Amino acid sequence: MTSAAEFDYSVVGGGLQGCLLAHALAWHRPEATVLLVERADELCGNHTWSFHETDVAEQARSWFDPLVTHRWPGYRVRFSTLSRRVNISYATITSDRLREATLSLAGGAGGPGRAGRLVVRTGESCEILSPTAVRLGGTTDVSCRAVLDCRGRAEAGSPGGAGYQTFIGHEYETAQRWPASEPTVMDVPADQAAGFEFLYELPLGPDRVLLEYTRFHEEPACDESRAVSLIAARLAEADAGSAKLIRSERGCLPMPELVARACPDRVAAEIASAAAEDRLRRGFTRFLNRLLFCLVRPEDRWKIFQRFYRVLPEERISRFYAHRFTFTDAARIMIGWPPMGLAPIRFARSFVSLPGPLPT
Ligand SMILES: Cc1cc2nc3c(=O)[nH]c(=O)nc-3n(C[C@H](O)[C@H](O)[C@H](O)COP(=O)(O)OP(=O)(O)OC[C@H]3O[C@@H](n4cnc5c(N)ncnc54)[C@H](O)[C@@H]3O)c2cc1C
Structure with a gap:
């Protein structure tokens, strides 16, 4: 076993949380040294993360806003007996943008970097040894003031609490203009015999759209043929000419979700305390999941x-x-x-x- 340099923070997991934390630390603690370790070959996976802009705290906007790839002033929901436009600004961050911005923060890709303050290691698994130490690739121990556990939720197939949310998303370039300029976050077909399922539509440009089939179910499996048929039906309805598939993403999320665990340093304590404050609300969300399933x-x-x-x-x-x-x-x-x-x-x-x- 070898011992490597010390860091202020070791962030384990270079997905959404880990990369956002690296950006937050760079903004709020510019003097801190940060090690960000991701076991996959690339940071951030292959996702399109969407959220209501009102989800983001005002004090995070300065470092968070540059990571946003698309914004819309509102969105729609469509059920067989209800169609509504929701007047809340909606936005998306893509894996590509977050990866590029994080590597740039670390000084890669010609970015300004932080002069060695953020070190990114990919393709390396990381074991958490204690609240202040990690082991890289099974051989190198790194000590730090706090380990921030951003390894994400349990993966598909692991116990799902109340159930699972599964997705299959395809991004298309269309020959003609896509008819909608705002997202439809739930387009719910009348036939719901297979459990709650809907199509999610994000117009990413005049001739680019992400269509994602989503299902809430007891089982982690996604119904591929159902996804294909709902997506094909929406493409036909939109009548935007030929559609070229340019990217796909898929996922399976156990519900309810877990949050990152933290360690006893000031930043870690702030994260833990925010999570504790939020316990009641997360409890209610879990309760709703139980109602649902x-x-x-x-x-x-x-x-x-x-x-x-x-x-x-x-x-x-x-x-x-x-x-x-x-x-x-x-x-x-x-x-x-x-x-x-x-x-x-x-x-x-x-x-x-x-x-x-x-x-x-
Ligand atoms: C297709 C898809 C679309 C989604 N869309 C949305 C959305 O619109 N809005 C939303 O809120 N959520 C969305 N989600 C859920 C979203 O994935 C999670 O909210 C988000 O990714 C959670 O971030 P995370 O950093 O906790 O986990 P992840 O993004 O899963 O990142 C965890 C990372 O840790 C790494 N890791 C795990 N163990 C180790 C280890 N021992 N050593 C090193 N690295 C490790 C993993 O490889 C992974 O990269 C979507 C998920 C999918 C799959």
Whole structure:
């Protein structure tokens, strides 16, 4: 075993959280030295991450805004009996942009860099030995003031808590102009027999669109043929000429999500304390996941989302997504929920052991 140089922070995992943390540290603690380790050959994977702009705290905007690749003033949701435009600014960060900006921060790709203050290691697995030490590639120990664990959620196939959200997304270049200029974050087909599923549409340019099939289900598997047929139907409906596939992404997220764990240094303590403060809200989100998967039959899950968009005004929607909702918001979300298909005994049992699929 060899010992390498010390760093102020070792960030383990170069995905969304790890890279955002590297940027946040560069802004707020420019003097700190940071080691960012990613076990894959490249940082950031292959994703398009979208969010409500109101999710981002005002004090993070200066370093966060340059990472945003696309912005729209609002978005739509479409159900069989509800179509609504939500007037909340929506935005996207792509893996490519985040990777490029992070490498540039480290001094690569001709970027200004931080004179060795950010060191990026890819293609190297990292073991967390203690809150202040990591082992690189099984051989080199690195000590630091704090290890920031950004290894992400459990991977597909691992226990999913309440269930899974699976995606298959295809990005196309179309021969003619794409008819929509704003995203449709849920386009919910009338047939919901397979559990809650919808198409997600992000117009990334006049002739570029990401169409992503999403399904909430007990099983981590994605229905490839269903994805293909829903995407093909939307391409035909949009009538934008021939569509050339330029990129694909896929994923499977266990729900509810986990947050990064942190260590006892000031920055780490701030992260841990923010997570603790947020515990109640995350608890409520997990509770909603249980409602979705354990109390409502798969074919009725869409009604929960439709009701959400039918009754909530914009300010409540943005507080909900930003995890800043109040007790009144939570009450408003719960009153009259869920609409039908109840299985209360199964829901109660879900707190003891997670059930299999509901009987139909
Ligand atoms: C196709 C797709 C689309 C998505 N869209 C959205 C979206 O629109 N909005 C949203 O909020 N979320 C979205 N998500 C969820 C999104 O992936 C997560 O919110 C986000 O990636 C979580 O970031 P993370 O850094 O925690 O995990 P990840 O991005 O998974 O990063 C964890 C990283 O740690 C690395 N790692 C793990 N173990 C080690 C180790 N021992 N040593 C070194 N490296 C390690 C992994 O290789 C990985 O790169 C999407 C996910 C997918 C798959």
